[in-house]
Amino acid sequence: MVKVYIVGVGLTKIGRFFDKGLRELFAEAAFKALDEIGNETVQALVIGNMTSSSLGEQDNLGALLADYAGLGKIPAFKVEAACGSGGVAVYTGYSLVASGMFDIVMVGGVEKETEYPTRIVSKALAQAADAEYELFHGISFTGLNALVMRMYMNEYNVSRDEMSIWPVLMHKNAVKNPYAQFRFEITKEQVAKSMMVADPIRLLDSSPIGDGAAALILASDKVAKKLTDTPIEVAGLGMATDHIYVAYRENILSFKATILAAKKAYETAKVCPKNIDVAEVHDAFTVLGFMNLEDLGFSERGKTPKLMDEGRFWPGDKPTVNPSGGLKARGHPVGATGVYQVAEVVMQLRGDFPGVNVGGDIGLAQSIGGLGTTVTVIILKR
Amino acid sequence: MSMKISVPRVWREIKAHYLLEATVCNKCGKIHYPPRPICDNCGNRNLFRRKLSGEGEVLTYTIQYIVLEGYREYAPIVFAIVKLKEGVKILAQLTDVEPENVKIGMRVKAVLRKICEDENIGLIKYGIKFKPV
Amino acid sequence: MRPARDVGIVGWGACIPKFRIKCSEIGKTWGFPPEYHGGLIVSEKTVANIDEDTTTMGWEAAKNALVRAKINPEEVEAIYVGTESKPYAVKPSITVIAEALGITPKILGADLEFACRAASEALEASIGLISSGMIKYSLVIGSDTAQASPGDVLEFTASSGAAAFVLGPRGENTVAYFEGSYSYITDTPDFWRRQLAPYPMHGEQFTGDPAYFAHIIAAAKGLMNKLGLRPSDFDYAVFHQPNGRFPLKVSVKLGFPKEKILPGLITPMIGNTYNASALIGLCAVLEEAKPGQRILLVPFGSGAGADAYSVIVEDGIEEKVHLAPTVKELIEDKIYINYTYYAKFRGLISKFSF
Numbered sequence A: 001m002v003k004v005y006i007v008g009v010g011l012t013k014i015g016r017f018f019d020k021g022l023r024e025l026f027a028e029a030a031f032k033a034l035d036e037i038g039n040e041t042v043q044a045l046v047i048g049n050m051t052s053s054s055l056g057e058q059d060n061l062g063a064l065l066a067d068y069a070g071l072g073k074i075p076a077f078k079v080e081a082a083c084g085s086g087g088v089a090v091y092t093g094y095s096l097v098a099s100g101m102f103d104i105v106m107v108g109g110v111e112k113e114t115e116y117p118t119r120i121v122s123k124a125l126a127q128a129a130d131a132e133y134e135l136f137h138g139i140s141f142t143g144l145n146a147l148v149m150r151m152y153m154n155e156y157n158v159s160r161d162e163m164s165i166w167p168v169l170m171h172k173n174a175v176k177n178p179y180a181q182f183r184f185e186i187t188k189e190q191v192a193k194s195m196m197v198a199d200p201i202r203l204l205d206s207s208p209i210g211d212g213a214a215a216l217i218l219a220s221d222k223v224a225k226k227l228t229d230t231p232i233e234v235a236g237l238g239m240a241t242d243h244i245y246v247a248y249r250e251n252i253l254s255f256k257a258t259i260l261a262a263k264k265a266y267e268t269a270k271v272c273p274k275n276i277d278v279a280e281v282h283d284a285f286t287v288l289g290f291m292n293l294e295d296l297g298f299s300e301r302g303k304t305p306k307l308m309d310e311g312r313f314w315p316g317d318k319p320t321v322n323p324s325g326g327l328k329a330r331g332h333p334v335g336a337t338g339v340y341q342v343a344e345v346v347m348q349l350r351g352d353f354p355g356v357n358v359g360g361d362i363g364l365a366q367s368i369g370g371l372g373t374t375v376t377v378i379i380l381k382r
Numbered sequence B: 001m002s003m004k005i006s007v008p009r010v011w012r013e014i015k016a017h018y019l020l021e022a023t024v025c026n027k028c029g030k031i032h033y034p035p036r037p038i039c040d041n042c043g044n045r046n047l048f049r050r051k052l053s054g055e056g057e058v059l060t061y062t063i064q065y066i067v068l069e070g071y072r073e074y075a076p077i078v079f080a081i082v083k084l085k086e087g088v089k090i091l092a093q094l095t096d097v098e099p100e101n102v103k104i105g106m107r108v109k110a111v112l113r114k115i116c117e118d119e120n121i122g123l124i125k126y127g128i129k130f131k132p133v
Numbered sequence C: 001m002r003p004a005r006d007v008g009i010v011g012w013g014a015c016i017p018k019f020r021i022k023c024s025e026i027g028k029t030w031g032f033p034p035e036y037h038g039g040l041i042v043s044e045k046t047v048a049n050i051d052e053d054t055t056t057m058g059w060e061a062a063k064n065a066l067v068r069a070k071i072n073p074e075e076v077e078a079i080y081v082g083t084e085s086k087p088y089a090v091k092p093s094i095t096v097i098a099e100a101l102g103i104t105p106k107i108l109g110a111d112l113e114f115a116c117r118a119a120s121e122a123l124e125a126s127i128g129l130i131s132s133g134m135i136k137y138s139l140v141i142g143s144d145t146a147q148a149s150p151g152d153v154l155e156f157t158a159s160s161g162a163a164a165f166v167l168g169p170r171g172e173n174t175v176a177y178f179e180g181s182y183s184y185i186t187d188t189p190d191f192w193r194r195q196l197a198p199y200p201m202h203g204e205q206f207t208g209d210p211a212y213f214a215h216i217i218a219a220a221k222g223l224m225n226k227l228g229l230r231p232s233d234f235d236y237a238v239f240h241q242p243n244g245r246f247p248l249k250v251s252v253k254l255g256f257p258k259e260k261i262l263p264g265l266i267t268p269m270i271g272n273t274y275n276a277s278a279l280i281g282l283c284a285v286l287e288e289a290k291p292g293q294r295i296l297l298v299p300f301g302s303g304a305g306a307d308a309y310s311v312i313v314e315d316g317i318e319e320k321v322h323l324a325p326t327v328k329e330l331i332e333d334k335i336y337i338n339y340t341y342y343a344k345f346r347g348l349i350s351k352f353s354f
């Protein structure tokens, strides 16, 4: 297989942009990434997106965006794996280059979530679950995660305030990130007093609704060096899926798909958890942040909230977790999130991330679609 | 006028939703809900259908205040994962219970209830919810 | 009417929704004086939960009846629901109930309408089907989420509930049988609801003498004449109970002492459940009756008609009482709500595209 490098990245700020649609958001990120490679021609485009169909009445996203961003009449298509679409887009883009089919591929992620009121957006996001057996009952995606959070707190005897360290740290990290949706600090008291969405999940346990786009340029080893002085290698990838009907799973407090995807990624990159310097993980809700660190092998089951409270995973620790602020505070433009994470880790390793930058040689990005249903783990090396 | 609930879809899933019909592996005995055509445990494709008891206990639950389009009048909605006495876990709503009285381990049984309706002209969607025993 | 072969009750069951509103709360909301509803002898009434309707309550009562019947549900060959509050104007409720009981598709069935008397018509029809040998078991359900215009006197009593009976040929598994029945029907417009009208209209005082009392008394007397029985031959009497007062008054007119009425007089605690009204009363009586005792049952429906039945309790009834929740238990299991919740549950608040 051809070695694959990331040679350019571009991000938009995440927020509620009523003046921008899917195409404007994507073009902004794409132009930034193209600028990093001297506007070299890309040969194919892979787009990660979840809700263009349900909220944007837009299918055929590949053609639309390739055309609008002036990428030419290249092969272009969307991949969809709910909130994990971005990670799967990177996974797909990687295969196109690794297979030798293309030398330069753009992977984009874009999401436009603010076209409708929350109750309608929530319905679209809930489509990540099993429509016929979960969404059938009217449960929201937050509701599903709340079932897991209560179980986690009950099983490991973790209090509300102990859980709150996650959003507190994420908001702290995001303050310096110019792309983040939330750039202010919060306290545990504020978390405990924030609006109850689906008990025990409160508003400040939840990643926000937001618009955003991210773009990466993937290149083969043949051309990577010609396009940039700082190529970052995609050293390992893993992807796995699990029963979509959450109640079917034997163990609800661990995502099998994360464990399998991570195993594969660590193996292909020939590294282990303790080698990871910086990680961006999929903390759509507080409980997921902790579970992910446990499933990725960074922490012991049920102990993560306490460890984080004691300073573990903070900037400078190994790994530093979510220096971007994570989904919680950087924001979660659903299908774009996985692309943001990879771009952020690239910048961490290049040393030019404009927020909390911890440097390092090896980074990891984990993206989840649904409630642990589709997971990608991507390992990058400087 | 619109039709927001798919009629064929509701119709074809009646057995699974009204009667909690599962598929059971005739080789290893594993019970599958939602029903599936192949055993997840042993790969056997020879499965038969069986109604589940509808009796079980609450494994975990949430009280959902921010609800999806079409569910405001039902809010707050209590959702739970219920472990049936057959060992099968099922996601459903709890009903006829005040949210503050829901507890993990609470014994519940299945009842037929209205899940939602397509405004006041469309289909009424029925399904199983659980209520305290 | 006497069937060719005796038909009996194999199982019975009730569904009484958990929510209650006090009549004083309703009165206060609409500015009635506190004494206004005192004469109705109804202190509180049931309110169906937001996710309950005639169909789901009918299902729950039927489920309880099948549990007490101890038969394989697939042996049921007919299912009827009597209701005047169908969730769909066109589309049967019994298809949903039958499907959810797992007794489709080899069955007869229909939703019947005759104000509060439709379920009684289903009883008569089932007795005929079973005694003729056409079918073995029939499931008869009375279920209503009774409508009342907000602010109407009817609102103090119109409530929600269901009762169900599995009928079958008299034999080993019946716990009571029908000794005979007598029907009395005339065109008496005491109460009606026109097509597309959300709430019924009623003739107020006219619902009494020419309607309720005339029909119930005629049916009861007709039955007693035919069977050669007197009030003293009955251990219990259960009448349709639109409020607490009418059944007490009709029993006086017929010569039944109060103690024979009270065990089956349920409306004072739960309101008028329309098609389930007299039938929940019968359920309550079956839950305390002893083998050999005789029960007079007289459902009534506006428009108007009444059917009187003589029911004789048989051996084995006590063993079935606690197989499913009893009427007493269901009455005691309650949560009080205020008028705001009541209005939401009853769909009295119109939302606009939300």
Ligand SMILES: [Zn+2]
Residues within 6 Å of the ligand: B025, B026, B027, B028, B029, B030, B039, B040, B041, B042, B043, B044
């Ligand atoms: Zn098997």
